[in-house]
Amino acid sequence: MGKVLVVDDTKNIRMMLTTCLEIEGYDVIQCKNGYEALEVFEKEELELAFIDIKMPEVSGTELLKKIRVQNINTPVIIMTAFATVKNAIDCTKLGAVAYLQKPFTTDKIKAILKESTFKVEKSQYHIKMAEEFLEQGKLEEATNILKKYLSIEPSNGKIYYLIGKAYEREGNVNEALKFFKVSEVFGYECSDKRG
Template structure:
């Protein structure tokens, strides 16, 4: 028994919030197969209670529920300072709901009815994005250090790979500009600085 408990410490924890029993059962099975420890809530109030008591790595949240809606639960999570990936589930996709949940930081949407394969696909999608984000951050940090100590060629190779992760990262273009400037190629440096500024402006606009 103690060995099982020890294993659970390292398992990711998911909260499934839906007033439909079949949906809770389907998601529990899908998540357990993918090494999650699953807690289920059949109402928004119950979900808020669980969120107050323990930490989760992921939430599947139904939007349309009696008494307290999924959107209200989502807002409450953010008020509580809980900033974890939330996957929205809905049979009634509306623009208003989509905009509201996107603003709150929903990472994905599951349109009901959905299959086990669709759940797995969404999990793969959101966590590969997280991996890429971490890779990009590491690349930027590493290449900045290399440039600082004059290892420009090595930094340049890392930054070229970083562009394949995020071709719109202004920081990557700025660092490549720095490398060209250190090489004495001012014209090429300015070209990359201008590109960095352009992507910065686009991000501000969005």
């Protein structure tokens, strides 16, 4: 199992979550604020991150925005005691894979781990399927899958790139170039973008 980041300003929550995750076989890195977490995101290859939404200085939503701008696509589980529809929408748009409502139990943590791992694997599977459709010339099928997963992972540069390839193969060069440029904004580099 890989490394998991736990970001919460409450020590008891960090300790409980760390214990549960270590029992599941993960290496856990703890941070008590968003600034510490940003440093960890920049240095470490993380499999998953648990981020508290309500923290002083840098909120969980702000932290999520900052890592997505840096093209860090680590799956994130948002922890909150005060779930609101607006927070849920904002964090989902930024690629949060699940919500963990406080107070939580060890059973809830296990269920969330299972659910979030499934979502990430499913997303990777569908992007691979879209690539195969592109190779087979099934452009509409590829584009439909990619646009669906773009709403789930809006900062994944590879998805923009693949949509650009679909437009390019249709002969719509202007649309293709738009998507290639956005893919570069999200840090996706590929040598054959115009060929």
